[in-house]
Amino acid sequence: MAFPPAQLEEVSGEPEPGRGGADRSHVSHKRADLQGMRAIAVLTVFANHLFGWPPGGFVGVDVFFVLSGFFITGLLIRERETTRAISFSKFYIRRVKRILPSALLVLVVTTIGSYIILPAARAAETLLDALYAAVFVSNFRFEAVGADYFQQGQPPSPLQHYWSLSIEEQFYFLWPALLAAVFAGTRRLRRRGIAWAGHWGLLVVMTVVVFASFGWAIILSASNPNSAYFSSLARVWELGVGALAAILGPWLTRIPETIRPALAYLGLSGVIISLFAINSTDRFPAPWAALPVLSTAVVVASFHGSSVRSVPLLTNSVARWFGDRSYTLYLWHWPVIVLLLALVPRGAVFYMTAAGLSLGLTAITYRFYEDPIRQSNWLLDAATDTGQAGNRPVARLSVNAWASIGALVATAAVVLIASIHYDSRLSETRQSVAAAVARDANAKEGAQVTQNPCFGAPAMMKPDCALYNPQLPLEPSIDAYATDSYKAALGDCYRNVPTGKAIEGNLTACTFGSDSDDAVRIAFVGDSHAAQLTPALWPILDSNKWRLTTYLGTTCHLAEPAPTGCRSALSQVTAELVEGKYDLLLVSNFNQGLPEASYEKAWAPVSAAGTPIAVISDNPHTTEDAIACLTRAAAGPGGIADCGSPRSEAFPATNSQAAAAVAVGASVIDLSGYYCTDDFCPSVIGNVIVYRDLTKDNSHITSTFAATLAPAVEAGIQNALLPR
Structure with missing residues (x-):
């Protein structure tokens, strides 16, 4: 079951706009070693999908899950400790700025490309996949379709890789609320001077989540492997392990400096071993995903609260380049492979073209689209207007926000037009199928x-x-x-x-x-x-x-x-x-x-x-x-x-x-x-x-x-x- 990785986060939050009324409360300090882990994860997934090697390349998704759980939990904990509260609006605005622009761009381009290249029935399925992916529930769709025996032999959807992104967004939707609830529930203890009550509460809650999810994953992996692979409940333990690493941060800072590089290499070795020791016939995600998940957690822990050093495989400039663009490369590589395969047979030309297109689209999208949006004042300006009742700040939508609304309307128009065209093409398909059934x-x-x-x-x-x-x-x-x-x-x-x-x-x-x-x-x-x-x-x-x-x-x-x-x-x-x-x-x-x-x-x-x-x-x-x-x-x-x-x-x-x-x-x-x-x-x-x-x-x-x-x-x- 060679399928794709998850979306990635900045180590300590997304870099916010640097001008005007921008929110500067979240500054990005990227850990070079974790950028390198991102690079290894996305490149092994890419290689697995393109060449079928390494055999366990699909475990890159598990590496990404751990990293995302760690980044998001650390961001939320730091915000809570700094401001004494968690701003849900700011959190979700950051998520939208980080995730939505590139995700929607790839959805639209892939939907149009599928209409041009693929047969009508398959193109219509891709349109439906896009609708599920746009609201981050595509893992439920692929779980349902995969459970239908009569669908199993069909070619993969060019949007199948959105399943992991959906699981992450579901985690992002629920985890901040649960974290806030834990802090609220321990407020009385903290007022009595038990300052560590919040952290211990988080530790207990996430430990229960991890063990419950892992237990369910073991059961489901044995009884229904397809459902287990796409199931949010069978996957959340992986993000939970990353969250535990963030929660345990105060304790991880006590790791002796002398053993930190050895820990990093130990974790990295575990990830590399999993790329070759695990294959699609093993029970997954449990118990076998435990190897890459725990190994990634060891890498995360190795330099937590310390300066990163002595891991050149993870901290070189090439690894940083791919690490910065891992989310973008992840989004582009799978539709490029699937759609190109419908036009070019496997061989040297296919492999070179797929690699070139994937990397080229990644570089262009990141440089001229994704990064400028993330650095911009998109969504809301902190400008003020004077109302008749007095001088009260009134939030107003920025030009960028209106442009974004226009982009969303344009996206909806593309989907609507595609639906009309698909329906026209599908009418001929239905007639052909009806004739076959009548025959x-x-x-x-x-x-x-x-x-x-x-x-x-x-x-x-x-x-x-x-x-x-x-x-x-x-x-x-x-x-x-x-x-x-x-x-x-x-x-x-x-x-x-x-x-x-x-x-x-x-x-x-x-x-x-x-x-x-x-x-x-x-x-x-x-x-x-x-x-x-x-x-x-x-x-x-x-x-x-x-x-x-x-x-x-x-x-x-x-x-x-x-x-x-x-x-x-x-x-x-x-x-x-x-x-x-x-x-x-x-x-x-x-x-x-x-x-x-x-x-x-x-x-x-x-x-x-x-x-x-x-x-x-x-x-x-x-x-x-x-x-x-x-x-x-x-x-x-x-x-x-x-x-x-x-x-x-x-x-x-x-x-x-x-x-x-x-x-x-x-x-x-x-x-x-x-x-x-x-x-x-x-x-x-x-x-x-x-x-x-x-x-x-x-x-x-x-x-x-x-x-x-x-x-x-x-x-x-x-x-x-x-x-x-």
């Missing part, structure tokens, strides 16, 4: 789908058919392929279980096809890779007098041990098969590397009972570039026929399903020749887009392409039913 529904009722002999899968068997004819349209269209799913037509006949959740219970048995007394009874069992083939089955049922009963659900492949969440349901289906309720068992599922013995153990009792078995081989797996290539090719002349992936990368080294089928005497319906040539698996076959999602763990095919497999599937089932 599936007609096939479901037994209607025959007529098509030319070079349309879809049959084109692979005809030398005179082109994989792609530019004179004919693609089906489904570039805008519609990602939503061309069996789900709408299959409905409740597929039990969808969100990833990471285990739900026991029966699978819904749905029956299609012939209702005659002498119909051949076929049980179809499998996961989403079986369900995606139903458009190939519906048109051939009535003409062959076949009655198909489906038992389909997430990860419900017929194997031993049975998958969690399908165990009882698959046991019931197996019992019915052994009892002779069906004339044929048809199975298919994602070939996820289960050993041959797992399938053989589950299928052997059915075969021994005399029920024939037919195994439909899994489709090849596609690659990110093979799908992104379609968008790139659609943006320019030709190229679509070249989109695809090498056959050597598309199939597993060993086919345990086929081996198990041979062992139990089952038939294998091998469709690989309809997906691939001897050395290449194209993304478009007979003007039909083959895949609707792209990850190696999904690689589902479009319903349109599945329907064109009907003749091949029909021949395979007929062969399986022949007397042995």
Whole structure:
């Protein structure tokens, strides 16, 4: 799960305007070592997203969370000690000045870029992502979308990195109020001369928050990793650790000077180790995030209340440059990578262009936009007007504030215009999807789908058919392929279980096809890779007098041990098969590397009972570039026929399903020749887009392409039913 870092703060507050009525109560004194930590964090996240290296580069987000918790808490405590109060208005004005201008700029540019570059359906999703990001709740959206199995295989949102910014803003919204409440609650003790009551109160409250959040993160990381990754409750402990470092400031000043450099290197070593010791398969954010989080806290503590020295890796001029611009680089790098990937294949040109654009946009934005705004009198001038009732200071909006309001109105206008254009483009997509659903529904009722002999899968068997004819349209269209799913037509006949959740219970048995007394009874069992083939089955049922009963659900492949969440349901289906309720068992599922013995153990009792078995081989797996290539090719002349992936990368080294089928005497319906040539698996076959999602763990095919497999599937089932 390689995802982005969090937004950053000045060490002791944002530098406020330096002229006129500016508020000078918060002066920035940047700790050079922590600027270096910012640089390391953002560069490792950038490298992880761009190159996939280092494998644990995504822990940069955890480094940022700790730093932000430390900076903000220290700022609030110092303000409380200096002014005897916390000004919520000043705090949030500083946050707005620091965060909002660049965040809105990137949102607007990315939304416009997505409309120009991406397919309509995906661009519309990006617009929705932008709306959530603008109000700092995008982590809730990505948590919800990620929990939907049918969304998992889609390309990442160019605004996905706003999830961490949202978590930080939620922390900023609640923590000042909680801190003020603690000080208010300990006021009586402090009036009695117990001066340390406020600090101890903060220490107790934040310690409880940290341990409660960490405990919840451990539970959620084990039961639902996707939710844990985006959950505010499972992440707040990381900001809390930084807050504890700020609260413990008076004690940290007592650290002996002689060991401070060693502590800094110890913490830095822990962060570097985490970049290589942690990867996306580990439980995250708990317990594994504890390594970078605690290591960062050690670096924070090492020079707290002392001058920074002897850490050149963190304090050099290059590290300071990137540290100052880390928030800006964080905002730009992800949309640049995602949108550029839709135009340029991975390779030297892509890597150099992505790096150059990200750094260039960062430098320009920081120099001419972000820093001037932060240094300006934006939002409110302390000017005075004389009212009729007397000489009372009256706050008035500055020119900069009116300009900002204008910018916000312009942003809203851009979003509104984009929405109108998206709706226009999406209407065509909806028509395409509706046609696909209608086609599936007609096939479901037994209607025959007529098509030319070079349309879809049959084109692979005809030398005179082109994989792609530019004179004919693609089906489904570039805008519609990602939503061309069996789900709408299959409905409740597929039990969808969100990833990471285990739900026991029966699978819904749905029956299609012939209702005659002498119909051949076929049980179809499998996961989403079986369900995606139903458009190939519906048109051939009535003409062959076949009655198909489906038992389909997430990860419900017929194997031993049975998958969690399908165990009882698959046991019931197996019992019915052994009892002779069906004339044929048809199975298919994602070939996820289960050993041959797992399938053989589950299928052997059915075969021994005399029920024939037919195994439909899994489709090849596609690659990110093979799908992104379609968008790139659609943006320019030709190229679509070249989109695809090498056959050597598309199939597993060993086919345990086929081996198990041979062992139990089952038939294998091998469709690989309809997906691939001897050395290449194209993304478009007979003007039909083959895949609707792209990850190696999904690689589902479009319903349109599945329907064109009907003749091949029909021949395979007929062969399986022949007397042995």
